[in-house]
Structure formats: C-alpha cells, structure tokens
Amino acid sequence: MSLRLPARRVINCQTKSIPASKTLNHTPVTYQQRSAKSTGAYGWMSDKFKNPFNKDVTPKPISPLTEEYLKKKPEKPATLIQGDLAPSSIFEDESIAGPKPKTSNQKIKARNPLTMxxxxxxxxxxxxxxxxxxxxxxxxxxxxxxxxxLLKRQEREYMLKSHDFKTSVKKMVPLAKQITGKTIDEAIIQMRFSKKKVAKDVREHLEHIKNEAIVRRGMGLKSNDTAHFTPVEIVKKDGKRKTVKSPTTMYIEQAWCGKGLFDTTPDFRARGQMHIMKNRTTSISIVLKEEKTRIRLHEERIAKENRKKIWVQLPNRPITAQRQYYSW
CATH class of the missing domain: 1.20.5 (Single alpha-helices involved in coiled-coils or other helix-helix interfaces)
Incomplete structure (x- = not known):
C-alpha cells in the first residue's frame, strides 16, 4: 500500500542548493522553505524574494567621483561646535569646496543711454x-x-475699494451710511456687533484700509507737532458736536457702494418651469481722512458765517430801475 503525498510537497521539503559559480563567496548557499505561519501571507514566495532570478549579487564598484568626495569631506568632531554646520546641512558642500574665488577687477561697462x-x-x-x-x-x-x-500737501487722505461681496447694494447701503462720519475704530466696533451678515466682510475691509493708510500714507501717527495739541470741540456736517483729542485720528469721510458682476442660478418651479436667479455682488469704497481736515472745515464754516451781513428789510442802495425824469 503506497503513501499518498503530493509530489510538490516532497520536493519542497528538500533543501535547494545553488551552484557554487553563482554565489558571491564561491560557497554553496542553501535556502530553506519557511512555512506561511512564520513568513506571513507571502511565505511561499520567500525564495523568490531573496533571489528571484538567481543572479549574481556581487557589490558594485564605487564611483571615482564618490571616492574623491569622501576624501575631501572633513571628519566631523564627536562634539558639535557652536556655529558649525550639521552633517545633514544643505550647505555642507560649500564648506567642502572652500571660499569662492575673488572677482576680477574688470570695469563694468557703462549703460547705453539710448537703450535706457x-x-x-x-x-x-x-x-x-x-x-x-x-x-x-x-x-x-x-x-x-x-x-x-495746497491742501494735498498739508493734509493726508487714502481711498480704497474692496473686492465684491456676495450681497446686494440694497443691503450694503445702510452699513455704508452707518459708518460714514465715524472714526475708523468706532466703525470697526459698529461692524463687530452688527447683526448683518455682510458686516463681517466690511469690518475686515476697514481693518485692511486702516493698516494700508498707516503704512502708505503715514496717517494716524503722532509727531512732535501734535504733542502739545489741546482738545477742540467742533461741529460736524450733520450738526452734531464732537471733541477732537488728536488731529491725526483717522475718520471715514465718505463711503459708497457699487454694483459688481453677478452669477446666475436656476430656480426650478412647478409644472416644469424654471426661473433664473441673480446672485448679486457689491463692493464698498471708503475715503479716510484725519481730524485735521475736519477741524479746518469747522473753522471755514464759522468764518463764512461771520462774514455774512445782517439782513434788513429795506437795504440802503441806489435806485437803478427808475428814471429821474418823466418819459413822456
């Protein structure tokens, strides 16, 4: 009675040897078959992973450029020195190459004025x-x-237009009217506590224009001339009184809105009908000025009122519409 065993199991259980000419050290190398339990799901392919095509695995020779680089490369000390480069630094090649060669004393050619x-x-x-x-x-x-x-030289101002916000002019105009005439800090506080959805975008634009006015125009900065400034009470355009403590405080002189481009969205209706909705966009433009300008306007308004003459019912003026003698 013969024992029934698959032929491949009998063959795999035996050790497999590779000819000595195919090995690195001219000694026979044996590979053992490992079970799937020890090598994982791919244990049956362990021999193929080790030497799939039964090729020669002799080490490749080192490139001469690599040898030259390793000779030039200085040995790093065991302890790091302050100010030295780390082994992983990207500037290590520069330290190996040494200082750059000095530039020659060649004179730079003069620029051609015709080309410029x-x-x-x-x-x-x-x-x-x-x-x-x-x-x-x-x-x-x-x-x-x-x-x-003359006023352009003496007084500063800055105007900036925002990008298009996703809202309509009808919703933006009340916010523009709300911040007009207020200082930039008061306007930011108003937009911070506003319940309008677009107030957040307006507040960000106010902060942006405030920073740009300071950097580009130098607005809002105190100087030696304004150190001894005494507070002044003025009357604004709307008739309200205000006490100005610093002439460099920025305020919003004008604020207006403008229509932008719009997108279209289909609005599907009953009975297979479809309407087109317009998603409108609106931008806001703001003009910033300093309180120095508002003080000047207040003084000019008072001077104009003082120049007015007292109104009388019958002014004393020569008669020019009548003749001194009869015309008949």
Missing amino acids: AAIVDPRPENRKIWERKMVIRQIRKRGRLTKTQ
Whole structure:
C-alpha cells in the first residue's frame, strides 16, 4: 500500500542548493522553505524574494567621483561646535569646496543711454512739450499753488475699494451710511456687533484700509507737532458736536457702494418651469481722512458765517430801475 503525498510537497521539503559559480563567496548557499505561519501571507514566495532570478549579487564598484568626495569631506568632531554646520546641512558642500574665488577687477561697462531711454523716456518730444507747459504755468502763477494743491500737501487722505461681496447694494447701503462720519475704530466696533451678515466682510475691509493708510500714507501717527495739541470741540456736517483729542485720528469721510458682476442660478418651479436667479455682488469704497481736515472745515464754516451781513428789510442802495425824469 503506497503513501499518498503530493509530489510538490516532497520536493519542497528538500533543501535547494545553488551552484557554487553563482554565489558571491564561491560557497554553496542553501535556502530553506519557511512555512506561511512564520513568513506571513507571502511565505511561499520567500525564495523568490531573496533571489528571484538567481543572479549574481556581487557589490558594485564605487564611483571615482564618490571616492574623491569622501576624501575631501572633513571628519566631523564627536562634539558639535557652536556655529558649525550639521552633517545633514544643505550647505555642507560649500564648506567642502572652500571660499569662492575673488572677482576680477574688470570695469563694468557703462549703460547705453539710448537703450535706457526706450523705457525711461519713450516719447522725448512729448516730454519736452509737457515740461515747457509746466514751466510757463509756474511763471504765470509766480510759483503760487491752488487751494486744492495746497491742501494735498498739508493734509493726508487714502481711498480704497474692496473686492465684491456676495450681497446686494440694497443691503450694503445702510452699513455704508452707518459708518460714514465715524472714526475708523468706532466703525470697526459698529461692524463687530452688527447683526448683518455682510458686516463681517466690511469690518475686515476697514481693518485692511486702516493698516494700508498707516503704512502708505503715514496717517494716524503722532509727531512732535501734535504733542502739545489741546482738545477742540467742533461741529460736524450733520450738526452734531464732537471733541477732537488728536488731529491725526483717522475718520471715514465718505463711503459708497457699487454694483459688481453677478452669477446666475436656476430656480426650478412647478409644472416644469424654471426661473433664473441673480446672485448679486457689491463692493464698498471708503475715503479716510484725519481730524485735521475736519477741524479746518469747522473753522471755514464759522468764518463764512461771520462774514455774512445782517439782513434788513429795506437795504440802503441806489435806485437803478427808475428814471429821474418823466418819459413822456
């Protein structure tokens, strides 16, 4: 009676040997079959993973460039030195290469003015005409500036338009009216506690324009001239009184809204009908000025009222509409 065993089991149980010519040290290497329990799910492929194609596994020679690099590479001390590079530093190659070669004392070629003029002065004839016009204007006015030019030099202002918010002009206008005339800090507080959904976007825009006005225009910064400023009580445009403690405090002079682009969304209705909804967007533009401007406007308003003459019912003026003699 013969024992029934699969032929592959009998073969796998025996050790497999590789010819000596195929090994690294010219000695026979044997691979044992491991069970699936010890090697995991892929234990039956352990021999293939070790040497799948039964190739020669002799070590490859080191590249000459690598040998040269290893010779130049300095040995790092066991203890780290303060200010030295770590072994994993990306600047290690620079320390090995050494200091950079000194630049030669060659003179830099002068720039060609004709080439620069193509960008700096593209239309020389028009520039000369404009310069001549400005010189004539200065001679006629004897160097005097207009009131608008003078105020631009003495007072600062900054205007900034926001990106489009997802709301309509009808909803944005009440917020623009609410912050107009208030200082920038008061407006931020108003938008912080507002229940409107778009108030959060307006508050972020107010904080952004405040920071830009300080950096780009120097608004809101105290100087030696304003150190000895005494508080002044003024009357605003709306007739309300306000005490100004610092002339550099920023306030919102104007705030207006503008329509932006809109997206469309289908609105499916009954009986297979469909309407088109417009998702509107709106931007807000804000003009910031300093309290110095509001003080000047208050003084000009008072001076204009003082220049007014007292109204009388019958003013004393010569008669020009009647003749001194009869016309018949």
